[in-house]
Amino acid sequence: xxxxxxxxxxxxxxxxxxxxxxxxxxxxxxxxxxxxxxxxxxxxxxxxxxxxxxxxxxxxxxxxxxxxxxxxxxxxxxxxxxxxxxxxxxxxxxxxxxxxxxxxxxxxxxxxxxxxxxxxxxxxxxxxxxxxxxxxxxxxxxx
Numbered sequence: 001x002x003x004x005x006x007x008x009x010x011x012x013x014x015x016x017x018x019x020x021x022x023x024x025x026x027x028x029x030x031x032x033x034x035x036x037x038x039x040x041x042x043x044x045x046x047x048x049x050x051x052x053x054x055x056x057x058x059x060x061x062x063x064x065x066x067x068x069x070x071x072x073x074x075x076x077x078x079x080x081x082x083x084x085x086x087x088x089x090x091x092x093x094x095x096x097x098x099x100x101x102x103x104x105x106x107x108x109x110x111x112x113x114x115x116x117x118x119x120x121x122x123x124x125x126x127x128x129x130x131x132x133x134x135x136x137x138x139x140x141x142x143x
Contacts, residue, residue: 014068051099
């Protein structure tokens with residue numbers, strides 16, 4: 001997994017849980033964790049335990065995390081945090097390796113999200129998904 005993939009996967013894992021982790025902390029959010037599902041919640045908690053001290057030490061990354069916690073479905077907020085995580089990971093190979101290991105142990109994979117408005121078009125990697133005015137085409141590589 002490269003740094004971009006790690007950052008994207010971590011951001012995707014944190015997105016649904018971050019509002020609860022930032023606002024109430026792990027202990028206060030256990031009941032919320034039940035709503036997210038134990039796998040998602042446990043992965044998010046493990047990632048947050050590792051990242052939170054590093055994020056809090058960096059005001060720019062901390063602001064991006066708070067923005068995503070406030071608006072977890074906002075793709076711009078997700079992109080901002082993802083970009084900041086990429087910068088952190090590029091500067092810290094040990095952090096990148098630790099996050100990759102956590103993600104792999106949890107069985108998480110990179111997820112993609114796209115919206116098409118009007119006659120626009122979208123193409124994404126891994127599963128080869130394309131959408132546009134003519135419809136949607138999906139090609140899944142099986143291993």
